[in-house]
Amino acid sequence: MPRIVLPSPPVDSEQTRSFRTHASYIRAFRELALGNSGSPLEETLAGLHASATPILFKPGGLPSSCDRDQLLACLRRAWATARLLEHTHALAQDSEIIRLANSWGTIQAYYVMYGAAQALMVAKGDTRPQMHEPTKRRYVGLWTSCGLQIAPWTLAAAAPGTRLADADGILGGPGRALNVDLHPWVAWQGEQAWDIAARALRSTRQLLIEERLAKRRQEKLTARKKQWRLDQQACAASGRKPEPEPKVGRLTTAEREEAAAGFRPTTIADYLFRLRIKANYKDVTVFSDGPTSDSEAAQVGADLVALASATLLVHELRIAAIIGSSDLVKSMDAVLLQASGEAIGGMAHRRDLHAGLS
Template sequence: MARIVFPVPPVDSEQTRSFRTHASYIRAFRELALGESALPLEDAVVGLHASAAPLLFRPDGPPRSCDREQLLACLRRAWATARLLEHTHALAEDSEIIRLANSWGAVQTYYVLYGAAQALMVAEGGTRPQSHEPTKRRYVDLWTSRSLHIAPWTVAATSPGDRLADRDGFLGGPGRALDLDLHPWVAWQGEQAWDIAAKALRSTRQLLVETRLAGKRREKLAAKKKQWRLDQEARTASSRKPAVEPRTVRLTAAEREAATDAVRPATMADYLYRLRVKANYEDVTVFSDGPSSDREAAEVGADLVALASATLLVHELRIAAIIGSDDLVKAMDAVLLHTCGESTGGLAHRRDLHARLP
């Protein structure tokens, strides 16, 4: 079976530790989507199409009306971003440039999902969200709040108290207890992709929780300062000694629990957004300085390309069920007229698969 191994580099820097962790997370999502990475991408995409089409391509009558112009604009942005990702990886794969390419590859993979998800939202009759948070929030309704089970898109980390979650606090899980103690650097394989992906989602949701808790502390401190100012007026009027202005507050256990439970589920959209922020703002050197070899960097690049292609495919299938497969294929053909050197598993390949739909 395919195994993932990240050799320990001579210098265990912060960038290297971060890179190894995220490389493992990315590989886990890729394997949940397309199976073991030893399989050629073209074959993996064919397999995903065969297994996903019966679940996702379910026309419920004549093609529905929606804002076709907006829908196609979203799709074209996603397709163009995927092509940039694919061609950059192909050109940089055998050189040290792959490290720099992966920094943008992480950003581009998120924007592929962003555009594809918005296209599906429009296809279903909604309006296109104008920013990241509304898109990620609606992504939960788009995939995890339905009766679909197609990992990794329908998997989410939520509060353990959620009535629909399993005992580990996950939606759309594998139906078994998850090993959340499994370290992402170990030589994991097969079904353990679920455990590693779960760790990625759990840690991503924890960041959302910490942001919410920080906001609640700010709110509580603001309220406390407001009350302090009112008290000061009363103290001044009665010639009493001024009280010390509050500087910090603590949330009670009940307040922390309520705030934590109110945080929405975290999906792969949230993880890819987290990766985008890390690669583009927080730590731009994680992909350039983190890999212990160019080969390790190239493997991550290939996983990003594969995950982007798989993400487009599942969204395209659901869109085809709404607008009709013929219209989807025509839209793809219009783009392919101006495309050359299409990569394996890319737009032209998926177009041929969709053309076989009824």
């Protein structure tokens, strides 16, 4: 079969600019989760497990009356999606196909987060939310508002003045002023991952607020039109000249400020959902046409795989603290046994790490 060669995009195309920005954001979240040592994923996951266990694995509370079948179903969906992400990256990383694979990889990374978060919610005895927005809203209470400090999962962007937030509205930061104006294209490194991740969350929050304002404007326009129709009836009855139909629903400054200030904190779950919408609906070519080289695309794929596996690990630790590490490991063993010798990457390694919990 002849080798497929995709044309290289212009170095300054809209897709390339967008790709660079999101590649930087994804890398920042991955570095907050696993560091920037460049070590193999197995080593960085072991390091995360060691540092996160004292924070997240605190058994001994009241037993949860959770729906174990629902819990396992949520975990299986997250695990299966992570395996698809890993396998696709492993098969495609040395070919041009990686650029196409990353479009699905961003979607899969979100669904790993979605399934893992819902599994933890169920483990805590709550009902599983049926839609994306309730899941993202409850994620805030699950991680950002629960008193834990483990980035990037507890990091969030809120309105300035929010309790416990810094001057720019960042919750769960590193305890220093963040440079939220740091451009994602600069050659940032080390502790600057905090600044880039905060910028990603702030920009995501702004997009969500703009959507909220658009909805409020439409609601106001609908109300104005309803009142206009009533007024037209009165005009017709009195013989007065009819007024023109309203075309816009402008918000006052106070209404805009209230909508922005009242919006919930924005988390990594919101950012990954933003990528899902972008890659699946709004700009389906950004991850296929955006990279200027296959190596750029391969790095994004590797970062998505690492971030997904780290996300599963921290959720699994909290679930193990509730249902018991032995039950979690047994559930993982059942899935691994069904793999029938397939390479299952991060899951097998996480299983071994969890097996050492006591």
